[in-house]
Amino acid sequence: MDQYLWLIPLGFVIGAFGTLIGAGGGFVLMPVLLLLYPNESPGILTSISLAVVFFNTLSGSGAYARMRRIDYKSALLFSAATIPGAIFGALTTAFIPRRLFNGVFGLFMILVSVFLLIRPTSGNAGEKNNSPDTSRVTSLKQMAPITSSLSIPSLGWN
Numbered sequence: 601m602d603q604y605l606w607l608i609p610l611g612f613v614i615g616a617f618g619t620l621i622g623a624g625g626g627f628v629l630m631p632v633l634l635l636l637y638p639n640e641s642p643g644i645l646t647s648i649s650l651a652v653v654f655f656n657t658l659s660g661s662g663a664y665a666r667m668r669r670i671d672y673k674s675a676l677l678f679s680a681a682t683i684p685g686a687i688f689g690a691l692t693t694a695f696i697p698r699r700l701f702n703g704v705f706g707l708f709m710i711l712v713s714v715f716l717l718i719r720p721t722s723g724n725a726g727e728k729n730n731s732p733d734t735s736r737v738t739s740l741k742q743m744a745p746i747t748s749s750l751s752i753p754s755l756g757w758n
Contacts, residue, residue, distance in 0.1 A: 619659070625653060626649045626653040629653075630705065640698075
């Protein structure tokens with residue numbers, strides 16, 4: 601247990617970074633965990649990452665709720681849509697060896713990076729748009745249920 605205590609401040613730093621860019625921070629934490637704990641199971645590492653993202657999301661949701669900026673109907677629909685990904689992740693994590701997990705996760709990170717680099721930005725080509733393009737981050741958030749739910753078995757739900 602003591603070997604994981606230093607992850608608390610790391611989680612705060614990565615959570616703050618994730619909040620600043622609006623993407624949760626799990627995409628930063630998971631590679632760090634994979635490098636620092638090469639013999640740990642993917643389920644444990646994804647659980648740690650998911651816990652950081654959960655508390656980050658909880659904090660952000662609370663702030664948005666106080667500002668009355670939550671569309672609860674859409675939130676319920678998106679939540680319901682995550683159930684198949686959660687079930688798929690729960691069923692597959694127990695069967696994924698660490699070496700395969702590393703390769704699949706690395707490939708996923710490369711594909712998302714390429715997607716963010718080549719995907720056209722929103723707006724007209726002739727107009728200068730000074731507002732940030734949040735559609736890319738939103739697309740990443742829509743992929744989160746499938747990837748984050750891979751940790752459910754390690755929480756004891758397998």
